[in-house]
Amino acid sequence: MKKRRSIADAAPAIAAAVIFFLTDMVLPPAIAGIVENTFVVSQVNMTHLCKETLVTVVNGQLPGPVINVTEGDSVVVHVVNKSPYNMTIHWHGVKQRLNCWADGVPMITQYPILPNQNFTYRFDVSGQEGTLWWHAHIPCLRATVHGAIVIRPRHGPSMYPFTKPHREIPIIIGEWWEVNLEELDMDLRYFVNDHFFSASTINGKLGDLYNCSGVVEDGYVLDVEPGRTYLLRVINAALYSEYYFKIAGHKFTVVAAGANYVEPYTTDVIAIAPGETIDALVVTNAPPGSYYMVALPSQPPKPDFQSPVLVARGTVKYADNHSPRNGTVALSSYRGQGGRGSPAGDVPVAPEMPDNHDASTSFYFHGNLRSLQHPLRLPAVPAQVDERIFITLGLGSVCRRGKSCKRGEGNEEEFMLVATMNNVSFELPAAMTPLLEAQYYHGSSVETLHELPDRPPRVYNFTDPALIPYGPKAAQLEMTSSKTMVARRFRYGTTVELVFQGTALMQAESNPMHLHGHDMYVLAQGFGNYEAERDVAKYNLVDPPMVNTVLVPRLGWVAVRFIADNPGVWFMHCHFEFHLSMGMAAVFIVEDGPTVDTSLPPPPVDFPTCGHADNPTPDECYLKTKKSESPRVNVF
CATH class of the missing domain: 2.60.40.420 (Cupredoxins -  blue copper proteins)
Structure with missing residues (x-):
């Protein structure tokens, strides 16, 4: 269900002259609008392959409804959760400029929408045209809870x-x-x-x-x-x-x-x-x-x-x-x-x-x-880099239940395979205030964060095919660590260069890496191991594509840059569900800038901070969060 109404004072007139493919065009003022949708999340029976399956969907559809908007519009989505699962919706690729509260990641940006509860997302699509999509950010449910977001030019298809x-x-x-x-x-x-x-x-x-x-x-x-x-x-x-x-x-x-x-x-x-x-x-x-x-x-x-x-x-x-x-x-x-x-x-x-x-x-x-x-298109590729991070992507193992363990001693049940970034696997605490809320009210005093390292702890031949099957080589490299809230903190305006290096450690998958809240310039890619002295010369600093999800090739690498100019707490993760569920993720915290226009505003008035009647204020909630009071949720 959706409706659209125009707002005469919602947007100023677009500049009279727009340079568009070397042709000067005088365009009339454009009126932005509010596009409203109601998403009812429920379960329905669907039959395929002679089997009836209970499926969680939006508005009874698979795929779910298309959100059709024009550039500059505001979007309002009322989510009514009639499913038996906790629910959030992530607006994949929407930049959420100064609006991290609407990003839709449970226990990162918000409490989940519990069964039989409602929540309203509000965001705009200024400065973006093309195809994005929305999906559940609850474990594996995005397989059926998803749909397209179509953003057309403000002045119509003739402006394509x-x-x-x-x-x-x-x-x-x-x-x-x-x-x-x-x-x-x-x-x-x-x-x-x-x-x-x-x-x-x-x-x-x-x-x-x-x-x-x-x-x-x-x-x-x-x-x-x-x-x-x-x-x-x-x-x-x-x-x-x-x-x-x-x-x-x-x-x-x-x-x-x-x-x-x-x-x-x-x-x-x-x-x-x-x-x-x-x-x-x-x-x-x-x-x-x-x-x-x-x-x-x-x-x-x-x-x-x-x-x-x-x-x-x-x-x-x-x-x-x-x-x-x-x-x-x-x-x-x-x-x-x-x-x-x-x-x-x-x-x-x-x-x-x-x-x-x-x-x-x-x-x-x-x-x-x-x-x-x-x-x-955003400004030219920044030539000056403030921080460089080299990130290996692979599998590893940790000991279950905090025990010490060693392979080959008849205790294989004590091991658990995990997915890692620089040998660290992301883990969410069982009970906490959503990180964005804690960051907004308490900033650097948040104590649950573990820094994502600049580089892996060991350098080896990352793409050695002999590491794919488990054996002596893999055994020497597989032990890793699982940390709560693996994160990296950036000052406002920092230019960050990330090199993602795929590895052969017990698998050789490619890795589609998605960064919330930002687009990335894709500078170069290659097979094998990244070598800065050789591969920087391959960088495209003239017209690299800009994406929110970059594919790290199988047994290869990709180099990207982004400007950390959107304050908030943003998830960075692999979009393969098995890698995400196993912990191939981190949180990027972008701090406020020096002005009001470069700082994250407070949460919307109807935003469920804390989410508990007995913890009415953020300060009290932050100090008093207990396992019995927090919803049992997974972040992924």
Whole structure:
């Protein structure tokens, strides 16, 4: 449910002259609006693969409703929690400028919304255009509690820096789970890796590669007209997998990533990791017929764990009795698997997909992104770096229940595998005030923080394949530590350079790293071990892409910069759910600047600080928080 009302005094007139692709345009004043939505979180039964599954969704939909706004609008979302779970909603990629209170991370920025309670989020989307998304920030529930956020230019689609599309279509790639997602999270925390999703999905549909008692599942169908341009807003909402996405007989022109415009480039495949969004134009200039759109999950090769290759398949279907307007291609060009080679046949044409172990296609796809010169682009890449942090990403082990333990002494049950950043795994205390509230009222006196180190404790060949299977080499490196609230504190305006280094320690996954509240300049990436003396020369300081989620390639590295100019407490974490549940996370605290306009305002008047009637003030709550008084929640 949603409604929109304009506010005449909500925004000043936009400057009369806007430089837009070397063309001067005089634009009329724009009126910002308030876009209201009501999200009712509840459980419904859905049937796939001959099995009825109880699923937590928003407004009875999977995916959930699209939030459609224009740049500069204010957004109000009333969340009504009728599910049996604690709930928060994170607005993935929304910068929340001076509005960290609305970021939606339980026990980091707020108490969770308990069952049968309500909460209202308020934020704006100034200075952003493109595709973002929203999702639950409760363990594993984002698998079904998610939806798109579409931010259009204030002065309409004619202001797109590309061909005005005939239609715009969100394409959400996800997973269908037949297990209890709360139990899945608990198993992930203890590395019980015997659960896997049952199918991949496109816009909630499995497609005809799956069947139930001989009856194939429905697939998503995109009906198109010949000779038109369509804007696909592609989102990866999956818990486990990066995906390769293709449409047989068609090419994509990528125009944006993470709600930032990029220099258009043409490709026949999109590589998209969990948390990422890609905007791509598709021109329907193929012969009339039907064409499969395919989402293929990728994974590292052996000796890493091998999961089933579960492909989702939808269909692009041309309207009947029309011919292409913008050029045709011979039918013989479309011979492919799954069809008779003719688009006019009964079976849609299938694309040739990359190998599911192929990492180079993803590497080159992400490496081709370049930022587009545009009025909404942030300032040039900062040349001066104030802090540099080198972060290794991998697995490790800790002793359960605080005991000392040593491998090979018949006490394997005393060990627990964890995911780490610089050999430290993030852990949330069982009872506490949300960190943002504690930081706002008590600042540096907060005692539960453990600093994220500048570098790992040991230097070794981080990408040595011999470390993937557990053995003598891995045993020497696996012991790590689990710390409550691993964090890093930055002064306002600090320019931070992060180098994320993937490792082979007991796994060789890629890592989609998401930073809340900020965009990151992606300077360079590479395979193997990062070497500053060699790799700094590769940095793109002219037009690097800006993203909120950056993919660290398998057995490789990526270098990013961001400016810590948004005061608050911001989560940084891997968007693979198994890594997040196991602790691959940290908190970045950005301190207030010198003025009111550079300082975090107090919480909104209706914000549930403390959340307990017997602790009415933040000071009392901070001093009196007890386990019996705090909701039992997980941060992830």
